[in-house]
Amino acid sequence: MINKIILPLFFVLFIACKTEPKKAITFHDDVAFLASDSLEGRETGTENEKKAAEYLMNRMKSLDLNPKGDADTFYQKFTFKPKKDPHGEVQYSTGDSTITGTNVIGFLDNKADKTIIIGAHYDHLGMGGEGSLYREGKAIHNGADDNASGVAMLLKLADTLKNINTNNNYLFIAFSGEEMGLLGSNYFVKNPTIDLSKVNYMVNMDMVGRLRPDNTLSISGTGTAPVWNQVLNTANKDFKLVLQESGVGPSDHTSFYLQDIPVLHFFTGQHEDYHKPSDDTEKLNYDGMKKITDFIFTVISDLDKSEKLAFRKTKNESEEVPRFKVALGVVPDYLFDGKGMRIDGVSEDKPAQKAGLQKGDIVVQLGDSIVVDMMSYMRALSSFEEGNATKVIVDRNGKKIEATISF
Known part of the structure; x- marks a missing residue:
């Protein structure tokens, strides 16, 4: 009698376990992993950056993206010698004293004629060193806002855009080497894994995790296509927008602008934890990240059926500094x-x-x-x-x- 009762109960529990849906991965989950102490700041070329790259590859696989790196993988590796002259050109080469970075690239193929590139860098400063504003010795620079926040939003957009807005393909790139001088994005545009002439525009998210109470959101690159201002202002329902025309700035969108591709760079502002060990997971505004992700999705949706965007050169404000x-x-x-x-x-x-x-x-x-x-x-x-x-x-x-x- 006992066995007859237990056996059906076992099958009910087994079926329930089999059919229970997977728990959705949140912004916080992705940021918590990338900005954990265990990755020691994800410095370009280190074993810890490789662990971050592996995590991103597996996340892209779970989102059913196709590999679009080298040789049918999600990875695009590049090897370089660190610059001695900060104003000099980086030398991509092999041999002694070189570092190897890894871009992680996934593709959502809608068999469309145009492709939108969505990017965010995932490297950071490791234990500090050059670029750090911390003056008390070595410490883990977790880079939750800079730029685990942008990568988490990239992954959310990859999930949201599946089977929606299918008049474009989508290339999702998590860049390495940004903190050393936009190296990953620079390498990609010189060694693209898709035809750049078919790229419609590029969206870059860098430091998007600290939306302020007044909802101020900076967007750069608005002069790189005639349509940007109208589309952004029409789509905006939540933000106090600070729009800047230049396609040149200290983040990866610059590499694409210099290839005559329209760009937008989303940014929630500098803060006192910038490039310090205190840029940690618990300080991010996750509701704000959702708002910005929804806003970017609305912009993409509004342009889904439009013609390929016209590119326009902009004044380079950085030359006037x-x-x-x-x-x-x-x-x-x-x-x-x-x-x-x-x-x-x-x-x-x-x-x-x-x-x-x-x-x-x-x-x-x-x-x-x-x-x-x-x-x-x-x-x-x-x-x-x-x-x-x-x-x-x-x-x-x-x-x-x-x-x-x-x-």
């Missing part, structure tokens, strides 16, 4: 659109901190120069040399405060 001999020691708020330059972070033991400047202060005058925006701030700063002292006036909660800056 003045050269500096000194630094104030602050992180500017690049999303601030009021008058002046708002400080988003203050570095330890630097001129700004010594002068008593604080996060949230708005610099309105530096020396004899009135500061109305980022460019006027940079022009003012470029006029000083080490050993100079000058006054600075900041707006702090509506009150003007004057201090002395010593460089």
